[in-house]
Amino acid sequence: LATNKRQNEAEDYIIDFDRAVNLPKPSAIMARMFVCLNSPFRRGQLGIRILELLRAIGPILHPSICTMWDVTLPKMVTYIEENSGPDWNKESWEELVLRLLTESIKIANDDEWNVALGNSIADQLPFYKGDAELKRTGLKMIGLIMQKSTHKEFLRTKLDVIFQMTEHTNPVEADGAATAYGYCSSTHLDLVLEKLNALVKVCMAGKKGGFSFGKSKVPGVGKGAKNTIVLSLGNVAAYASYNLILSRVEVHIITPIKAHLITVKSIPKKVNAIKAIDLIGKAMHPSHLQSDFIFKPRDEMLKIIMNYMTPTEKGQVGQASPEVRIKGLGTCATLIRLEPPLPLELETALITSSLNFYQMPPDG
Numbered sequence: 001l002a003t004n005k006r007q008n009e010a011e012d013y014i015i016d017f018d019r020a021v022n023l024p025k026p027s028a029i030m031a032r033m034f035v036c037l038n039s040p041f042r043r044g045q046l047g048i049r050i051l052e053l054l055r056a057i058g059p060i061l062h063p064s065i066c067t068m069w070d071v072t073l074p075k076m077v078t079y080i081e082e083n084s085g086p087d088w089n090k091e092s093w094e095e096l097v098l099r100l101l102t103e104s105i106k107i108a109n110d111d112e113w114n115v116a117l118g119n120s121i122a123d124q125l126p127f128y129k130g131d132a133e134l135k136r137t138g139l140k141m142i143g144l145i146m147q148k149s150t151h152k153e154f155l156r157t158k159l160d161v162i163f164q165m166t167e168h169t170n171p172v173e174a175d176g177a178a179t180a181y182g183y184c185s186s187t188h189l190d191l192v193l194e195k196l197n198a199l200v201k202v203c204m205a206g207k208k209g210g211f212s213f214g215k216s217k218v219p220g221v222g223k224g225a226k227n228t229i230v231l232s233l234g235n236v237a238a239y240a241s242y243n244l245i246l247s248r249v250e251v252h253i254i255t256p257i258k259a260h261l262i263t264v265k266s267i268p269k270k271v272n273a274i275k276a277i278d279l280i281g282k283a284m285h286p287s288h289l290q291s292d293f294i295f296k297p298r299d300e301m302l303k304i305i306m307n308y309m310t311p312t313e314k315g316q317v318g319q320a321s322p323e324v325r326i327k328g329l330g331t332c333a334t335l336i337r338l339e340p341p342l343p344l345e346l347e348t349a350l351i352t353s354s355l356n357f358y359q360m361p362p363d364g
Helices: 002-007 026-037 046-061 066-083 090-108 111-128 132-148 152-164 171-185 189-204 225-239 249-263 267-283 298-309 322-336 344-359
Strands: none
Touching: 026 046, 026 090, 026 111, 026 132, 046 066, 066 090, 090 111, 090 132, 111 132, 111 152, 132 152, 132 171, 152 171, 152 189, 171 189, 171 225, 171 267, 189 225, 189 249, 225 249, 225 267, 249 267, 249 298, 267 298, 267 322, 298 322, 298 344, 322 344
């Protein structure tokens, strides 16, 4: 119906949302459609139906964007049709959806519109309780919108919302929150570091030298929150402007979480920490920085990873799982590529640890 009305330029096609008070605003409609678009095979062909709808009502939602949508959305329909099946790559599709959002923001060129869209996605986050995949998508999109916004109050508010609305014990949601902080840090590094460092201070208040979450009354700070903070700082290092991160990485990223990294025991926490350290290590590589750089905490980070990979007695919480060993070796490979060359003693210890990996039974 909407397609026909648009094609025929019907008088009742354009909606006055200020008068139609019972209808959701354009920002609310787009927020729901963009998030759900990331799961295109729900309810059969949900993704194709959303793309068809967005194209049909594009001029209603935002007249500046619809021309780009007329070209892009049919291509996305074709992509779904040609790539659906067992080989479907959800990461590639997510990248396309986020790119669509980015281009829409760029063409709209209206920060008030950005804020309205970001607020709408945030307001709808409770809809995705128990649906970690869509929650992660919503969190990432908020971070992407924040990256493009200059509205300081909006940025500060949404940094809080991201943390408060995340189920930190769910690794999928935690990844969404951490990525959102990373996206935002590419243009608002100091604001994001201020938020994360404040969370670290709150979490360390109850126990000197380490995290303490259990009795905190700060919204969003609870079980698993420290893992989100650690992973967020890793993403910040990965996404932040390389000419800014160099002067901040040791003081604002490594130092706040070092005590926690040393004391990590459980396998999920080790895997999370390894991922964060790997992101930091890759961010410090000359190919990323486009210049030489001495990452002073490199050796200390290597020793932490090697300790993770060393199994204790079977059944102990400190046991090194195959996942910890494999991911740990990958992160060691990342770190040894950084300058300066490894000290001989550390190089020998790393070689010994790596050889032990191949001699260990699968279950430690």
